Amino acid sequence: MNDPRLSKISALFDGELETHEVRVAIQASVEDAERWRLYGLIGDSLRGEPIVAPDLTVSVMARISEEPVVLAPRNLKPLKRRHPFLALAASVAGVAVVGWVALTGNSQLSETHLALSKKEPVAVLPAPTFVQAQQTTVSGEMSEYLLAHHAQAGSTRLGDSTRQIRTVAIGSPRP
Amino acid sequence: MGEREADLQLVERVQSGDREAFGLLVGKYQRKLLRLVMRLVRDPAEAEDVTQEAFIKAYRALPNFRGESAFYTWLYRIGVNTAKNWLVANGRRMPTMSEVTDDDSEGIEDGILLRDDETPDRVLMSRQIGETVNAAMEALPADLRTAISLREIEGLSYEEIAQVMDCPIGTVRSRIFRAREAIAARLRPLLDTAPDRRW
Amino acid sequence: MRSAALFGLCLLASFVSPVARSQAISFQSDGLQWLQRVSVAAEKLNYSGTFVYRSGSHSETSRIVHRTSNGSQMEKLEVLDGSPREVIRTNDEVSCYLPENRLVIVEQRSVRRGFPALLPASLAGLNNHYQIRKGSTARVAGFNSQIIRLEPRDAWRYGHQLWVDIGSGLLLKATIFDGQGEVLESMAFTDLRIGDPIRPEALKPSYAEVARESWKIRQARLVDLRDDAPWQFRIEIPGFHRQAALRRSMGKDGTDLNMLHWVYSDGLVAMSVFISPLNSPNEAGEESLRTIGALSVLKRVVDGHQVVVMGDLPPAALKRFAEGIGVRGK
Numbered sequence: 001m002n003d004p005r006l007s008k009i010s011a012l013f014d015g016e017l018e019t020h021e022v023r024v025a026i027q028a029s030v031e032d033a034e035r036w037r038l039y040g041l042i043g044d045s046l047r048g049e050p051i052v053a054p055d056l057t058v059s060v061m062a063r064i065s066e067e068p069v070v071l072a073p074r075n076l077k078p079l080k081r082r083h084p085f086l087a088l089a090a091s092v093a094g095v096a097v098v099g100w101v102a103l104t105g106n107s108q109l110s111e112t113h114l115a116l117s118k119k120e121p122v123a124v125l126p127a128p129t130f131v132q133a134q135q136t137t138v139s140g141e142m143s144e145y146l147l148a149h150h151a152q153a154g155s156t157r158l159g160d161s162t163r164q165i166r167t168v169a170i171g172s173p174r175p
Numbered sequence: 176m177g178e179r180e181a182d183l184q185l186v187e188r189v190q191s192g193d194r195e196a197f198g199l200l201v202g203k204y205q206r207k208l209l210r211l212v213m214r215l216v217r218d219p220a221e222a223e224d225v226t227q228e229a230f231i232k233a234y235r236a237l238p239n240f241r242g243e244s245a246f247y248t249w250l251y252r253i254g255v256n257t258a259k260n261w262l263v264a265n266g267r268r269m270p271t272m273s274e275v276t277d278d279d280s281e282g283i284e285d286g287i288l289l290r291d292d293e294t295p296d297r298v299l300m301s302r303q304i305g306e307t308v309n310a311a312m313e314a315l316p317a318d319l320r321t322a323i324s325l326r327e328i329e330g331l332s333y334e335e336i337a338q339v340m341d342c343p344i345g346t347v348r349s350r351i352f353r354a355r356e357a358i359a360a361r362l363r364p365l366l367d368t369a370p371d372r373r374w
Numbered sequence: 375m376r377s378a379a380l381f382g383l384c385l386l387a388s389f390v391s392p393v394a395r396s397q398a399i400s401f402q403s404d405g406l407q408w409l410q411r412v413s414v415a416a417e418k419l420n421y422s423g424t425f426v427y428r429s430g431s432h433s434e435t436s437r438i439v440h441r442t443s444n445g446s447q448m449e450k451l452e453v454l455d456g457s458p459r460e461v462i463r464t465n466d467e468v469s470c471y472l473p474e475n476r477l478v479i480v481e482q483r484s485v486r487r488g489f490p491a492l493l494p495a496s497l498a499g500l501n502n503h504y505q506i507r508k509g510s511t512a513r514v515a516g517f518n519s520q521i522i523r524l525e526p527r528d529a530w531r532y533g534h535q536l537w538v539d540i541g542s543g544l545l546l547k548a549t550i551f552d553g554q555g556e557v558l559e560s561m562a563f564t565d566l567r568i569g570d571p572i573r574p575e576a577l578k579p580s581y582a583e584v585a586r587e588s589w590k591i592r593q594a595r596l597v598d599l600r601d602d603a604p605w606q607f608r609i610e611i612p613g614f615h616r617q618a619a620l621r622r623s624m625g626k627d628g629t630d631l632n633m634l635h636w637v638y639s640d641g642l643v644a645m646s647v648f649i650s651p652l653n654s655p656n657e658a659g660e661e662s663l664r665t666i667g668a669l670s671v672l673k674r675v676v677d678g679h680q681v682v683v684m685g686d687l688p689p690a691a692l693k694r695f696a697e698g699i700g701v702r703g704k
Contacts, residue, residue, distance in 0.1 A: 007348060011333075014333065151468045
């Protein structure tokens with residue numbers, strides 16, 4: 001049985017290990033996160049503290065392991081320099097897009113798009129800088145826009161089902 | 176070797192590149208930090224988010240932590256600042272308190288911490304955990320029960336417990352470990368059968 | 375770099391036949407395969423559950439029931455707290471019941487979902503604009519889920535984190551976050567049943583009868599738009615491709631097809647542009663830039679028309695896009 005090793009986890013939890021034992025104990029504890037968590041639950045329960053249902057460890061560690069690159073839009077280099085391939089894409093946009101649209105089998109749309117792309121060159125600009133926007137709740141008129149947006153855009157996005165209730169978004173609608 | 180030194184060991188481990196060791200610190204202090212945050216951010220679900228953010232901030236700031244204070248003291252300050260910033264950013268009033276003290280139990284209701292999206296199953300689970308732990312304690316031999324009570328409820332160090340129980344420190348450590356394992360053995364089946372409602 | 379190679383493949387793929395295009399898909403990262411599962415699961419499965427939307431200080435609990443039978447889909451969503459609202463979807467027709475406004479809005483979805491559910495080319499294209507990573511696993515609503523994180527590669531879009539049920543591929547939880555990692559909005563199931571047969575009563579609209587009797591019913595009329603004229607969109611958001619172009623009715627003038635509606639998408643999020651004439655001189659139109667959770671809504675007046683742009687994009691992105699909206703020749 002791993003008793004000596006496991007008992008180190010218990011001692012580490014209480015901060016009662018000798019220095020030379022700590023490294024092994026951390027190793028064992030990290031590998032046995034469930035045990036560590038159970039020890040915490042037991043302590044809380046004994047102290048009559050509220051047993052907090054969620055274990056934040058998983059979500060915190062998920063975020064830490066996926067530690068995002070902090071995107072400060074101001075600091076971003078213009079798109080062209082960052083992604084030379086996209087600059088290439090812009091210049092062949094017409095052909096590439098036609099190929100992509102053809103896959104949908106929606107020939108009407110591809111005609112329209114062909115017409116557009118032949119006439120109008122489009123500019124790919126550097127990333128926009130930060131803009132302050134105000135949070136708002138939703139009016140009756142906005143509900144129609146929102147439903148239209150979600151209904152027509154829905155099939156192009158993931159996870160749309162639950163989004164539909166955002167038709168009137170969050171907050172109560174004003175007439 | 177005390178709690179403070181043990182935490183420092185964990186911190187140093189993280190600082191040298193072992194991210195997983197941070198998970199141990201999270202596991203150890205998340206409930207305490209959450210209870211602290213809840214005194215400022217009342218809504219349990221929001222408090223969870225703020226607590227999570229505080230841990231992320233602590234992780235990012237960890238290279239600058241030199242051990243001048245105890246880890247939890249440092250973490251506690253980050254928690255308070257994160258919660259205050261959150262209140263300001265969300266246009267909330269600060270709760271009227273002259274000082275946020277270290278007394279965790281102040282202001283929190285006893286019993287089950289309910290979230291606004293708490294389902295009956297979750298509430299039941301919380302109660303069952305409490306009952307299971309109580310039943311396990313009842314079933315423990317007296318010396319194990321005493322040892323873990325002195326540690327978890329009275330907060331005594333191993334050395335102090337050794338004096339109270341008139342036994343070697345090694346015995347204290349062993350008794351607490353065995354008590355925990357006995358209780359954990361009863362808890363595991365309960366937590367493993369958390370509802371999976373796929374039919 | 376792997377993503378560059380992928381992009382190169384995609385570009386190459388777009389010049390060749392669909393068969394070769396599907397070969398490009400087999401080079402997708404794990405993350406993309408998970409996204410593909412997600413896009414299929416919501417349509418193919420019966421499920422019912424309760425989910426919570428959070429944004430800033432707001433939170434809202436709703437119930438969803440979804441049934442698939444013989445290729446046909448029905449879905450009902452209702453808000454449990456907050457003001458009562460209901461959305462019923464039968465295949466491509468969506469009805470939204472707003473009791474507080476005594477209003478029903480009905481829409482037909484005109485962009486058919488591609489089958490397979492998400493266009494392979496646009497899925498592969500996601501890699502160009504998002505760094506897609508597989509994270510750890512986590513329990514959500516009693517299910518084991520795989521975390522997938524999409525970090526935006528530029529400031530034109532937000533990041534997304536998805537929790538996908540390992541067994542069924544259903545999306546259990548999702549967050550949208552900005553460039554600083556701040557979560558703008560989250561959706562999470564708190565309880566969920568997958569695979570149960572769904573009773574027809576569970577899909578019945580609560581307000582159908584009273585709505586028929588005394589409410590306003592706005593049924594949108596939609597036709598495909600063949601020519602954008604006179605409108606031009608001079609600024610392009612990288613990765614956002616045109617999905618639909620419609621002429622439609624909206625609002626008080628229930629039946630006039632006087633609004634234009636374009637839909638763009640980068641495969642993950644969508645953006646709508648609405649343009650309608652202002653009934654001058656009384657209507658001044660509105661200029662504003664607001665956010666509702668992760669959704670940004672921009673309004674501009676351009677050449678006597680009200681322009682509305684909305685989508686789960688940063689406000690700055692909509693603002694920049696809108697700067698390029700104009701009338702040809704002006």
